[in-house]
Amino acid sequence: MSDLVSWWDACKSTWVEAAMLKLHGYFRSSAAFRVRIALNYKQLAYESIPVHLLRDGGEQHGASFRQRNPARQVPVLEDGTLTLTQSLAIIEYLEETHPTPALLPRDAPGRARVRALALSIACDIHPLNNLRVMRYLKSPLEIDEPRRGEWSRHWIALGFAALEATLAQWDTTGDYCYGDAPTVADCCLVPQVFNAQRINCPLDPYPIIGRIYEHCMRQEVFAHAAPAAQSDAE
């Protein structure tokens, strides 16, 4: 482990530090995890500012955070005087302002495929399983814990089945979702698999997703973005 840490520190010391980025996030947030992967891949140094989503009723509901993001959600990325919200909009911004290494292919059809994979997670799976939705199911809807777990696993299973079929169909699938380098699709896939494992969603039916996830997690860029590697991890 110490070898990895020194390798990582050596990498970080070479990063562009000119304009310090500030990432408001939470170690367990899938959406913040996506942005951490993108920042790591692009070797952009950033200051991590934890926003505890559970403590004191949720720091995201406090006046100072709401001023930054009225949607009361992490991540928020500050780049100088700019305040950016929505993980995929943030990653597209990083791609436009720091294009190398790229997180999107260069050709329009390839970019469309990668964005479709990313959105199939960001729109079709993740929004149904986040904190505020699980809370609403509990109250006022009075859905008990076993049925809330079923709910989460149902949407992940539906989404992963479609994603697996798509990855099996496309000849662009490689070590990663698209070819042999990370894209924004992998930035979304890895946090979603993390989340699926946490709620005991079986992953055996999705061998391609599983293989890509394992490959990603062997890379420092992904491993160092994981929840347990964050300063606010519990």
Add this chain to the structure above:
Amino acid sequence: MSDLVSWWDACKSTWVEAAMLKLHGYFRSSAAFRVRIALNYKQLAYESIPVHLLRDGGEQHGASFRQRNPARQVPVLEDGTLTLTQSLAIIEYLEETHPTPALLPRDAPGRARVRALALSIACDIHPLNNLRVMRYLKSPLEIDEPRRGEWSRHWIALGFAALEATLAQWDTTGDYCYGDAPTVADCCLVPQVFNAQRINCPLDPYPIIGRIYEHCMRQEVFAHAAPAAQSDAE
């Protein structure tokens, strides 16, 4: 109305017809509505292929449609041999392949703002209120109709409150969500307001959203993309 129709026909006759686009959609689908607005704004002729989401258990579940999109969702856009899914990925593709007139600002901060607005609808509101989620609430969760209505209005109210606060905060808000020309944010906003009206979600608390919506709907580009204007409208 006949004047409008003839104006519209005159416009369409000048459109680029070189590569006929095919849009698989459903008149009432918000996501298909977004793509129709983008196609209209860019004056791209397309063949509309209705996929009835309710008839015979849903045509999106049929083998031929699933081959096209394993996620069993509309819209799907065919551009020659390319098959594109996910409304926002489709619109980004159209933006890259037919950049004028633009649906995104030219500067990275502006693009990030517009994408954040679009994603705040596409990720935070729409996924919670679509057909398959409303069905799961009914069965197996046995949530009755009044509480399903409350569910829908709850997520729209939360999302619109955040969007209204953001639009009020930003000096880039104009006749449209960003400045005085349509962007991908308006492509998402208008179908979501349509949906909100359909389920009797009060819109009085969101005067900026209401003003932008009314302005959009006075434009042919939006009006002709609306559900009632589609060939499969019931």
